[in-house]
Amino acid sequence: MKFITEKNISKMIIYIFIIIMSTMIFLISYFYVKNTYEDFERQMEKSVQDQYRSQKSILKKEINTIIDIINYNATKSDEDETELKADTVRLLNNITFDRDKSNYIFVYEILNMNGGDNFAKLLVNPNRPDLLGKPISTNYEDTNGKRFREEFMNEIRIFGESYTEYSYNKVYTNEARQKLSYFKYFPRWNWVIAVGVYVDDIEKEIAKNKEHLTKRVQNQVFQNILLFLLFLSMAIVISIIVSQKIDEVLKRYKKSVQSKSKALKELNETLEKRVEEEIDKNREHEQLLVQKSKFIALGEMISNIAHQWRQPLSELSTIFMFIKFKYNLGQLDEELMKKKSKEADAVLEYMSHTIDDFRNFFMPKKEKEKFSLKIAMDSIMTIISSSLSNNNINITICIDNEVVLNTYLNEFQQVILNIISNAKDVLIENNVENPWIKIDAIIDQEDRVIIYIEDNGGGIKIEPKSKIFEPYFTTKDDSDGTGIGLYMSKIIVEKSMHGKLKVREAEFGARFEIILPK
Structure with a gap:
C-alpha cells in the first residue's frame, strides 16, 4: 500500500511541510536563544568585572584627593606638624559619608610597619568610635577568619597601597558584610589612609544592570520568536495554497513543486540575511567596547601629560605676550621674530618629546x-x-x-x-x-x-x-x-x-x- 497517493498528496505535502518548517523554526529559535543567553552571560561577567574595576578606581581617586588636600593644606598652613595632624584628623572626622552606600574614610597611625598586636592606632573611623585612639592588631580576624590587616600591611610594605576584601560590620546595622577597601600609605605622617565600599552596595548596582540587560535580552528573544512564528504561519498558509493548486491542477504537479522549492529557498535566504545582520550588530558592539577602553586609557595618559605641559605652555604664553608687546611698540623686526619663533619651536619640541617620553615610560615593553x-x-x-x-x-x-x-x-x-x-x-x-x-x-x-x-x-x-x-x-x-x-x-x-x-x-x-x- 502506497503511503502517498494522488488522493492524499496535497494533505501529505501540507503535513510534511508543516513538520519540516516547524522543526526548522524550532531549531533556529533554539540555537538563537541559546547563543543570545550565552552572550548575555558573557556580557554580565564583563559588566561585573567593569563594575569592580570602576569601584576600585573610584576608591583610589577618593584617597588621592584626600592626600592632595592634606599636602595642599600643609604647604599653605603655618601650623607645626602636630597642629596640622590634629586639624587633618578633625577634617577627616567631619567628612560625611553616603548613608545609602556606607562608604567612609578611616585612618591608621602606623606604630610598627612589621605588624603585631599594637602595630597601629586608629585615628579616624566614623563606624567605630569605640576604637578611636586605641591600639589595634594585625592578628585580628574577621568573621571569616581572615587577617585582613596583616594582608594589607604586607602589600603596603611592598607597594605602598593595597586593595583588600574582608568582612566587617556595616554602618547602621549589626551585620557583618563583605567589604572592598583601598589602603594607601602616607609616609609623611606614617599614616595609612583608607576608604571602602561594601560589596552588597556593588552587587545592587550589578543587579540593576542585570535586570536592565535581562529585560532587553528577553524582549529581543521574544521579538525574534514572534518573527519566526510569523514565518511559520506564512509558510503554512503558502503550503495550503500550493496544495490546493495541486489538487485543482494535478497535471501541473512538477511546476507546483518547483514553486514550493523556490519559496523555501527565498525563506532560507531571508533567515540567513537576518542571522548575518545579528552577527554584524554583535561585531559593532564589540568594536564600541574596544573604543571605550582606548578612550579610558587615553584619558589617563592625557591627565599625566597635562601635568608636564603646564610649564612649557606657560613659556609659550610668555613668548606670545612678548611678541604682541613688541608688535604694539612697532619693535618687532624679522630677527626678533625669528628668535622668538625658535624659542617657541624649542618649547613645542620639548612638548613633543614629553609625549614620546610618556609613551615610552608607560609602554610595558x-x-x-x-x-x-x-x-x-x-x-x-x-x-x-x-x-x-x-x-x-x-x-x-x-x-x-x-x-x-x-x-x-x-x-x-x-x-x-x-x-x-x-x-x-x-x-x-x-x-x-x-x-x-x-x-x-x-x-x-x-x-x-x-x-x-x-x-x-x-x-x-x-x-x-x-x-x-x-x-x-x-x-x-x-x-x-x-x-x-x-x-x-x-x-x-x-x-x-x-x-x-x-x-x-x-x-x-x-x-x-x-x-x-x-
Whole structure:
C-alpha cells in the first residue's frame, strides 16, 4: 500500500511541510536563544568585572584627593606638624559619608610597619568610635577568619597601597558584610589612609544592570520568536495554497513543486540575511567596547601629560605676550621674530618629546640601548639651549666622548631636561648675577657613571632636601609649577634605570647626582 497517493498528496505535502518548517523554526529559535543567553552571560561577567574595576578606581581617586588636600593644606598652613595632624584628623572626622552606600574614610597611625598586636592606632573611623585612639592588631580576624590587616600591611610594605576584601560590620546595622577597601600609605605622617565600599552596595548596582540587560535580552528573544512564528504561519498558509493548486491542477504537479522549492529557498535566504545582520550588530558592539577602553586609557595618559605641559605652555604664553608687546611698540623686526619663533619651536619640541617620553615610560615593553652620554647631552641642548641663552644663563658640559650608557635614552633625556629646567627657573627667580649651570660626569671605582648637575642659584632651603622628590611638592606659585617633574625623574632613575637620584648642598647652590650602572 502506497503511503502517498494522488488522493492524499496535497494533505501529505501540507503535513510534511508543516513538520519540516516547524522543526526548522524550532531549531533556529533554539540555537538563537541559546547563543543570545550565552552572550548575555558573557556580557554580565564583563559588566561585573567593569563594575569592580570602576569601584576600585573610584576608591583610589577618593584617597588621592584626600592626600592632595592634606599636602595642599600643609604647604599653605603655618601650623607645626602636630597642629596640622590634629586639624587633618578633625577634617577627616567631619567628612560625611553616603548613608545609602556606607562608604567612609578611616585612618591608621602606623606604630610598627612589621605588624603585631599594637602595630597601629586608629585615628579616624566614623563606624567605630569605640576604637578611636586605641591600639589595634594585625592578628585580628574577621568573621571569616581572615587577617585582613596583616594582608594589607604586607602589600603596603611592598607597594605602598593595597586593595583588600574582608568582612566587617556595616554602618547602621549589626551585620557583618563583605567589604572592598583601598589602603594607601602616607609616609609623611606614617599614616595609612583608607576608604571602602561594601560589596552588597556593588552587587545592587550589578543587579540593576542585570535586570536592565535581562529585560532587553528577553524582549529581543521574544521579538525574534514572534518573527519566526510569523514565518511559520506564512509558510503554512503558502503550503495550503500550493496544495490546493495541486489538487485543482494535478497535471501541473512538477511546476507546483518547483514553486514550493523556490519559496523555501527565498525563506532560507531571508533567515540567513537576518542571522548575518545579528552577527554584524554583535561585531559593532564589540568594536564600541574596544573604543571605550582606548578612550579610558587615553584619558589617563592625557591627565599625566597635562601635568608636564603646564610649564612649557606657560613659556609659550610668555613668548606670545612678548611678541604682541613688541608688535604694539612697532619693535618687532624679522630677527626678533625669528628668535622668538625658535624659542617657541624649542618649547613645542620639548612638548613633543614629553609625549614620546610618556609613551615610552608607560609602554610595558621597553628596550635598552647603548648611546654616548656626550651625544645625548648635545641632543638635550638643542631643546633647551635657546631658553638658557635668552636668560643669559651660561651652561658648561664637561663629559668625555668615551662615556657610554646602556639604558633607556628617552627617559634619561627627560630626567636631565627636568633638572636643568628646574635649575634655570631657580636662577631666574632668585635674579642671580652671572648665572651658570655645570654638568660633568665621572666613572667611579664600581664602574658606575655619576653625572653631576650643579648651579649657583643659592641652594635648596627646604629640609629635608629629599622632600623635593615628593609628588606635587613645589616651591613655585600654583601657576608656575606642578611638583611632578622631580618626582617622575626619581621614579625613572630608581625604578626604571635601577640607579639613584640625589641632591646635595654645594658651594654656590644645589648639586644633583645621577648614579647609573654603566
